[in-house]
Amino acid sequence: MMLHTALNWRYATKRMNGRRVPDATLERILDAAHLAPSSYGLQPYSIVVVDTPELRERCQPAMYHQPQVVEGSHLLVFATWESIGNAEVDQLMALIAEERGVEPASLESYRHTIAETVARLSTPEARHQWAARQAYLAMGMVLTAAAMERVDATPMEGFDPAALDEVLGLPERGLRSAVVVTLGYRDLETDWLAGLKKVRWPRDRVIVRAE
Amino acid sequence: MMLHTALNWRYATKRMNGRRVPDATLERILDAAHLAPSSYGLQPYSIVVVDTPELRERCQPAMYHQPQVVEGSHLLVFATWESIGNAEVDQLMALIAEERGVEPASLESYRHTIAETVARLSTPEARHQWAARQAYLAMGMVLTAAAMERVDATPMEGFDPAALDEVLGLPERGLRSAVVVTLGYRDLETDWLAGLKKVRWPRDRVIVRAE
Known part of the structure; x- marks a missing residue:
């Protein structure tokens, strides 16, 4: 209320x-x-x-x-x-890996999905x-x-x-x-x-x- | 909190x-x-x-x-x-006039501003x-x-x-x-x-x- x-x-x-x-x-x-x-947690x-x-x-x-x-x-x-590209996606993966205590390799399929989405955003x-x-x-x-x-x-x-x-x-x-x-x-x-x-x-x- | x-x-x-x-x-x-x-209250x-x-x-x-x-x-x-155009802007003006008990004519400059913005949105x-x-x-x-x-x-x-x-x-x-x-x-x-x-x-x- x-x-x-x-x-x-x-x-x-x-x-x-x-x-x-x-x-x-x-x-x-x-x-x-x-x-x-935010979309994929990227907070762009x-x-x-x-x-x-x-x-x-x-x-x-x-x-x-x-x-x-x-x-x-x-x-x-x-x-x-x-700039929203692979560099930012990699930074996010590093952050998630550190915060959740997981191996970066375990996030590979997630990284790939985000990278694909971001790649489609081809113009400023x-x-x-x-x-x-x-x-x-x-x-x-x-x-x-x-x-x-x-x-x-x-x-x-x-x-x-x-x-x-x-x-x-x-x-x-x-x-x-x-x-x-x-x-x-x-x-x-x-x-x-x-x-x-x-x-x-x-x-x-x-x-x-x-x- | x-x-x-x-x-x-x-x-x-x-x-x-x-x-x-x-x-x-x-x-x-x-x-x-x-x-x-929402922008201009248009809730589009x-x-x-x-x-x-x-x-x-x-x-x-x-x-x-x-x-x-x-x-x-x-x-x-x-x-x-x-559809976001003059028809919707006019509907909004009618709504505001009714809800606030004012003359539609008193909203003319507001109507004009919104109509200009909306007109710039020229593609779907x-x-x-x-x-x-x-x-x-x-x-x-x-x-x-x-x-x-x-x-x-x-x-x-x-x-x-x-x-x-x-x-x-x-x-x-x-x-x-x-x-x-x-x-x-x-x-x-x-x-x-x-x-x-x-x-x-x-x-x-x-x-x-x-x-």
Whole structure:
């Protein structure tokens, strides 16, 4: 029940009040992202945390000057890996072997399956799209975790990815932004959306039964 | 804390024990999907619930005979809308106007913004990719909700979308499958993955700081 209370409480906050999300709260929200599942467990993205006011100000033009960028306290930039190939698959196999105490050779058929999937992602765009889906899954968990902490979170797709990447130096890290979440606290005085009814399609348009 | 306990408890269950998820529990999990945010609030997907053993058996070949399909009790097929255009945008405006008791004319600038975005999605593939991201976000909330209900949920990308769509009659509904979640309960006797340590990249590979 607490989950549904939280999901009803959350909304795409348009104006925030400048109060900073405490470090411990932020870390719990990020834990949810870290635990998110992903295709084959490859987690082909990083979450870039932007928390100084100076750097958020520098990001703002690339975010089309939306006020949450500076009125919130943190940006979480979900950024896909530019490189998704055999090197990353081998790193994952080494990690699994170490964490579970098994021989790498015992993972050979698993490695082969992942390598085949990854090989089919033959263009940078295909890799980005695939990785972005995984990032959106993690974003769903972040939005849920934030709501349960009573932290406001605004998912933002309206930005100039190339400009944001440049401000944050993402290309040098092999990263490319896919979507942003701003964390902070709603400003009930200024947010026109704060008091409005949540709107969703009728439940039977979203949830349908197979016959 | 309860959230993190749930996210640590969950894993991509490979074998399930046939026990059925109670209807009330299922509905609470689906509520989380229904409340998921989406780009502009357009929710451009449906979640097709497959719950009879007969129909799940018929789906199994398209799911490459993975056992969870019949050992779980429900498939949730996240399926994107084939049609995402002005008609859907107008429907959304009518819904918002009604739910919030405002004049449709007051939403004109919002309608225009969405219509522009949607118009840029000029191919069926572009629409599917965009809608699939939104569906993955909702899937993140479903996986979280299921874990908090102590229901096992396996996200599944390994299936033949065209074959599954045909079995379920999705083209006739204007839908196209993007990803599947199976719900059920883990079988600790037969699931080789049940006892294994969860593996994630080191936290500082997933969570990085902007400088």
